[in-house]
Amino acid sequence: MILCDIGNTHATFFDGRKIWNLNIDEFNLYEPKEKIYYINVNERVAQKIQEPLFIDIEPYINLNSTYIGLGVDRAAACYAINNGLIVDAGSAITLDLMANGCHIGGFIIPGITTSLSSLKTISKRLDLPLNSQIDLECLPQHTQDAISYGIIKPIVSLINEFSRGKSIYLTGGDGEFLSKYFTQSIYDRMLIFRGMQRAINENKEILC
């Protein structure tokens, strides 16, 4: 069984053993040889996923939530977790709170790379690389640290504030990097696929 999470820039595949990526142009040329169980947030693949081997999992992710318009990738990650804060750190970072299998709500902040790029648009003086070793215990004393601190500190503070003693589950491209700021976080690059797998397991008779 092949699972596929189609995002804004890439489609990520999982075959039960390994994970691999295609960019969206490559995905649109991809000719699968077996069923692809997918979720999708990208309009650019609308035609491709009409092909018969592509099966949309979205209708089977029965997340208990009052949130209107929750992205299916967020819903899938949340569907994998009963209790905890789910952080998907990519070009945007989503934070969603799950309690007793219910989605309590969540929000969206610009991701690390997105924030860094946005500062460049303001002034050449702010066009500096991230100091990924920034010490969050000391107030910065020069510009590179000031922007690095200003990007990472709010993310870390928000995660600490919203986890409130609950488990922190991190996924996405910057999930592993962010996990080092928390003593008790769980980095799980498979989180979205786990939610998809749960939806498939619950609907085996229809889907398999």
Added chain:
Amino acid sequence: MILCDIGNTHATFFDGRKIWNLNIDEFNLYEPKEKIYYINVNERVAQKIQEPLFIDIEPYINLNSTYIGLGVDRAAACYAINNGLIVDAGSAITLDLMANGCHIGGFIIPGITTSLSSLKTISKRLDLPLNSQIDLECLPQHTQDAISYGIIKPIVSLINEFSRGKSIYLTGGDGEFLSKYFTQSIYDRMLIFRGMQRAINENKEILC
């Protein structure tokens, strides 16, 4: 006496009574009739400020700080305050901590408009206007609130975390808007000019 704070997009003037703006193109065509005491962070006006009526205040802002490369506008705002958190909320937001007349350090985060624009670059779904009435006490339940919360909440949390009971001084284009999130903040659109005025007062014999 006319003071002028030349920023990335505008030059802001203060004549002791009123404040007014010119954009940078207008500023480069501006022909003053009296001395203009200025600070400047914009390379595009380098030639203009060579003219004889323009007097640079930067060398007279003797801020006690170990920070390397502090923007002169940040230094001027800090120079107006002995104790407290200084927040200049424009296209970027700077947070600087002053204690007993010493600058302890500070950092830079993308401003409200900058963050909102950066989300648009990720996905059309995130191209939504800010809900400026967002309730920070409730977790969002739809996308517009999720991005509004995700932009404003980290700014407010950081300001609360760093003020640590000290006074909060807000200035800049979004300073007044942000001030409503704090019971004890001071919005002062004149903050940078107050710091410039202090530098001038301390060096009257040279400058006036």
